[in-house]
Amino acid sequence: MIRIGLLTSGGDCQALNAAMRGVAKTLFNGKEDVELYGFLDGYKGLIYGNYKMLSFSDFSGILTKGGTILGSSRCPFKNMREPDENGLDKVEAMKHNYYKLNLNCLVILGGNGTHKTANLLREEGLNVVTLPKTIDNDLWGTDMTFGFQSAVDIATQCIDQIHTTAASHGRVFIVEVMGHKVGFLTLNAGMAGGADIILIPEIPYDIDKVVDAIKKRNERGSRFTILAVAEGAISKEAAKLSKKEYKKYVAESKYPSVSYEIADEIFKRTGMEVRVTVPGHTQRGGSPDAYDRVFASRLGAEAGRLILEGKYGYMVGYVNREIVRVPLEEVAGKLKMVDPDASIVKEAKMLGISFGD
Numbered sequence: 001m002i003r004i005g006l007l008t009s010g011g012d013c014q015a016l017n018a019a020m021r022g023v024a025k026t027l028f029n030g031k032e033d034v035e036l037y038g039f040l041d042g043y044k045g046l047i048y049g050n051y052k053m054l055s056f057s058d059f060s061g062i063l064t065k066g067g068t069i070l071g072s073s074r075c076p077f078k079n080m081r082e083p084d085e086n087g088l089d090k091v092e093a094m095k096h097n098y099y100k101l102n103l104n105c106l107v108i109l110g111g112n113g114t115h116k117t118a119n120l121l122r123e124e125g126l127n128v129v130t131l132p133k134t135i136d137n138d139l140w141g142t143d144m145t146f147g148f149q150s151a152v153d154i155a156t157q158c159i160d161q162i163h164t165t166a167a168s169h170g171r172v173f174i175v176e177v178m179g180h181k182v183g184f185l186t187l188n189a190g191m192a193g194g195a196d197i198i199l200i201p202e203i204p205y206d207i208d209k210v211v212d213a214i215k216k217r218n219e220r221g222s223r224f225t226i227l228a229v230a231e232g233a234i235s236k237e238a239a240k241l242s243k244k245e246y247k248k249y250v251a252e253s254k255y256p257s258v259s260y261e262i263a264d265e266i267f268k269r270t271g272m273e274v275r276v277t278v279p280g281h282t283q284r285g286g287s288p289d290a291y292d293r294v295f296a297s298r299l300g301a302e303a304g305r306l307i308l309e310g311k312y313g314y315m316v317g318y319v320n321r322e323i324v325r326v327p328l329e330e331v332a333g334k335l336k337m338v339d340p341d342a343s344i345v346k347e348a349k350m351l352g353i354s355f356g357d
């Protein structure tokens with residue numbers, strides 16, 4: 001008998017269910033009997049012993065279903081070693097529940113923070129296999145995370161919709177794209193949607209260069225300009241601030257987000273009408289696209305295979321178009337960012353896209 005605990009932690013994304021289905025189907029198709037315990041709402045379920053037994057039928061019909069059938073929550077890694085409000089030692093509680101259920105392994109689906117805690121549990125002696133989920137695609141050790149391509153599709157569709165109205169009114173439009181501190185989502189959706197200017201955190205922008213790009217388009221007879229701006233985009237001046245100074249700067253800003261600040265600056269310098277659209281959490285919502293369904297299923301199958309082989313302590317990743325096993329200690333605590341010298345950035349610039357640099 002193999003006993004496996006499953007949990008989804010952090011911000012949700014598309015294809016979490018597809019990935020869990022991949023794990024479960026592979027295990028149920030193996031030679032040994034399997035018991036699956038689904039912990040509810042991420043690490044919280046493991047800490048407080050909230051789980052449900054999952055049977056074969058629980059994984060039926062969920063390939064296309066968005067969100068996560070287990071629920072998720074954010075349990076910041078930095079607080080993991082702090083006792084909860086009742087003095088409970090969270091790490092000890094997780095270990096206790098793992099051993100109480102006599103688990104062979106935990107399958108943890110999550111992003112950066114989730115991987116830090118997964119690695120901590122590994123260091124504490126638990127068997128762990130992880131799967132890389134996040135629309136941000138910022139996880140070290142894998143070229144791709146599931147959720148990313150589906151989110152690119154949604155953000156692209158948003159830019160597509162904006163195109164027609166921007167053209168009708170001759171306006172400047174900013175579409176603010178998620179991605180936390182990295183620009184993969186904005187870069188890809190911006191290119192797919194034909195944005196004229198793409199601003200990402202990895203390439204701090206100069207507002208004068210942004211305005212120059214808009215004026216150049218006007219001179220060429222374009223009536224409108226579309227900017228894809230990452231929620232974490234940062235100006236050259238702000239990029240010089242220390243972490244503490246930058247936090248203060250953001251906290252004291254009168255703008256709800258960087259896009260509104262950029263919009264104001266563009267209006268002041270060009271007099272053009274500027275509008276901001278924020279698709280927000282729609283980028284994480286709904287059904288996974290075809291790519292993510294296949295991708296998450298493949299990752300899930302490999303996680304199942306690892307367990308059947310009795311190999312633990314890995315994240316299943318994707319490198320150079322191959323499914324790979326990456327030691328968890330190599331992943332935890334590292335952020336993958338867009339390389340400003342990457343060929344995709346160079347190609348985008350060749351197409352005339354401005355990065356405001």
Ligand code: F6P
Nearest residue numbers: 011111134135136178179180284
């Ligand atoms: O990490 C995924 C993500 O959607 C980021 O792109 C975004 O910055 C963040 O989560 C939003 O978090 P929350 O759902 O907690 O508001």
